[in-house]
Amino acid sequence: xxxxxxxxxxxxxxxxxxxxxxxxxxxxxxxxxxxxxxxxxxxxxxxxxxxxxxxxxxxxxxxxxxxxxxxxxxxxxxxxxxxxxxxxxxxxxxxxxxxxxxxxxxxxxxxxxxxxxxxxxxxxxxxxxxxxxxxxxxxxxxxxxxxxxxxxxxxxxxxxxxxxxxxxxxxxxxxxxxxxxxxxxxxxxxxxxxxxxxxxxxxxxxxxxxxxxxxxxxxxxxxxxxxxxxxxxxxxxxxxxxxxxxxxxxxxxxxxxxxxxxxxxxxxxxxx
Ligand code: DGL
Numbered sequence: 001x002x003x004x005x006x007x008x009x010x011x012x013x014x015x016x017x018x019x020x021x022x023x024x025x026x027x028x029x030x031x032x033x034x035x036x037x038x039x040x041x042x043x044x045x046x047x048x049x050x051x052x053x054x055x056x057x058x059x060x061x062x063x064x065x066x067x068x069x070x071x072x073x074x075x076x077x078x079x080x081x082x083x084x085x086x087x088x089x090x091x092x093x094x095x096x097x098x099x100x101x102x103x104x105x106x107x108x109x110x111x112x113x114x115x116x117x118x119x120x121x122x123x124x125x126x127x128x129x130x131x132x133x134x135x136x137x138x139x140x141x142x143x144x145x146x147x148x149x150x151x152x153x154x155x156x157x158x159x160x161x162x163x164x165x166x167x168x169x170x171x172x173x174x175x176x177x178x179x180x181x182x183x184x185x186x187x188x189x190x191x192x193x194x195x196x197x198x199x200x201x202x203x204x205x206x207x208x209x210x211x212x213x214x215x216x217x218x219x220x221x222x223x224x225x226x227x228x229x230x231x232x233x234x235x236x237x238x239x240x241x242x243x244x245x246x247x248x249x250x251x252x253x254x255x256x257x258x259x260x261x262x263x264x265x266x267x268x269x270x271x272x
Contacts, residue, residue, distance in 0.1 A: 006071060011073070014028065015078060017045065018041050019252065020155070024102065034238060042062075049081050050152055066244065075090060075094055080103050081126045103214070106188050107140060109217045110186050114144065116184075116185045118144075118145045122187065123151070133146060133148065151175045189213050243266070
């Protein structure tokens, strides 16, 4: 890889607005246990989804620059909202460091999964309004029909840890009714917070609908890219992620335990 200070031992930088990106951290850890991960959750400014494109692009740049301080060998954008509206901002700030976004991986997986060609996409207001999923899916196959629905309340429910809660069931019923009636056979979780609520979402839409979580697809893509460029970390020892947040590290800590099923390692407070 061209960058001077980058070696196979360099970390992988991953970011999201809050805890949602931990779903991606978990998948990357499972696929690449020796890789050092630096995760930044912008807990001071979550949620990104209801904000304007100008603001999201500004946040995307700030988040990338925070991770670039650690000289990562790759950046994973574990946020669909940033992947939809500001991937170019991240790529520009990274120079020759490779950048992988969750959105394209989710679109590819959905196209490969659907049998009847009808794909549902749920995401934040910004992601749905950008039409980025429909565009990415139709770039791969223009015959696929895409039905989208913004589910803005899912992000605070996930941030609250309301994994199995009547409020989540009620809101899921409200949001998912129309999309289910469109006859989709595949539903993309187009926001990295949503896999945290996956069991309620699956229960609401029924077991016939296949749910797509792009975290695993992104982890596989990252592994392939590192392998192809000879940048896999050769260490046999499993690495512990280093976590950065912009606010409330204690709250992040309890949610980390809930989602990752492990004690949270050190967490550092950074200013944005
Ligand atoms: N988890 C993010 C996403 O995938 C952002 C959610 C939010 O901050 O609104 O879109």
